[in-house]
Amino acid sequence: xxxxxxxxxxxxxxxxxxxxxTCSFPSSNFYALHWYRWETxxxxxxxxxMTLNGDxxxxxxxxxxxxxxxxxSYLYIKGSQPEDSATYLCAPVTSGSRLTFGEGTQLTVNP
Amino acid sequence: xxxxxxxxxxxxxxxxxxVELRCDxxxxxxxxxxxxxxxxxxxxxLIYFQGxxxxxxxxxxxDRFSAERTGESVSTLTIQxxxxxxxxxxxxxxxxxxxxxxxxxxxxxxxxxTVL
Numbered sequence: 064x065x066x067x068x069x070x071x072x073x074x075x076x077x078x079x080x081x082x083x084x085t086c087s088f089p090s091s092n093f094y095a096l097h098w099y100r101w102e103t104x105x106x107x108x109x110x111x112x113m114t115l116n117g118d119x120x121x122x123x124x125x126x127x128x129x130x131x132x133x134x135x136s137y138l139y140i141k142g143s144q145p146e147d148s149a150t151y152l153c154a155p156v157t158s159g160s161r162l163t164f165g166e167g168t169q170l171t172v173n174p
Numbered sequence: 175x176x177x178x179x180x181x182x183x184x185x186x187x188x189x190x191x192x193v194e195l196r197c198d199x200x201x202x203x204x205x206x207x208x209x210x211x212x213x214x215x216x217x218x219x220l221i222y223f224q225g226x227x228x229x230x231x232x233x234x235x236x237d238r239f240s241a242e243r244t245g246e247s248v249s250t251l252t253i254q255x256x257x258x259x260x261x262x263x264x265x266x267x268x269x270x271x272x273x274x275x276x277x278x279x280x281x282x283x284x285x286x287x288t289v290l
Contacts, residue, residue, distance in 0.1 A: 067216075094274055094275060095274045095275045097274075097278075097279070099281075105283070106177070106265075106280075106281040106282055106283050107265070107267075107281040109278045109279065109280070112274075112275065112276070152216075152217065154217075156274040161219050161222070161230065161233075162207075162274065162279065163219065164209075164216045164217035164218075164219075165216055166215065166216035167216065
């Protein structure tokens with residue numbers, strides 16, 4: 064069983080704040096890392112697929128970095144808005160086609 | 175185009191009954207995945223299909239769980255003799271292919287199963 068850790072477990076920020084959270088995973092046999100956003104009562108939505116060490120991806124105010132040698136990825140949100148409130152999930156892939164999801168970071172952005 | 179759809183959206187059943195959950199993937203997607211999330215836990219992989227075959231069934235929690243896919247389209251997840259610990263949100267996802275480095279998995283809205 065792949066050990067995937069996300070921190071913090073939950074986070075409350077004020078509108079306009081920038082924030083970041085961490086996904087840690089074993090660095091051996093790394094294939095890819097997926098980030099998803101899951102809003103309440105909706106389907107998980109894919110944000111990024113990252114494969115290369117040092118990769119940085121950006122989508123609007125959200126960006127992510129990847130360090131495969133030390134086994135972590137950071138997700139950043141710049142100028143948080145209430146609509147960013149969701150659970151953010153990471154899922155590394157170390158073999159086959161199986162994504163192993165972390166338990167997520169639950170973000171609440173207060174207006 | 176239409177996304178991944180699942181039915182029913184909610185299912186309440188009594189312990190010991192069988193239930194069948196349905197997933198309609200995005201048209202043309204050859205890969206299909208089932209996951210579940212129990213209360214307070216992360217998303218747990220159950221099974222995936224490449225076409226109509228399931229190369230990896232190791233995530234199914236017990237022999238009460240089975241899944242099939244027909245016509246490289248619809249998939250059903252069947253849980254026999256349901257137990258209270260089967261209560262969870264069951265999510266289906268599909269992707270164009272099986273590459274985890276290039277193929278994004280698109281998720282359906284899930285079926286919330288409650289076993290009384």
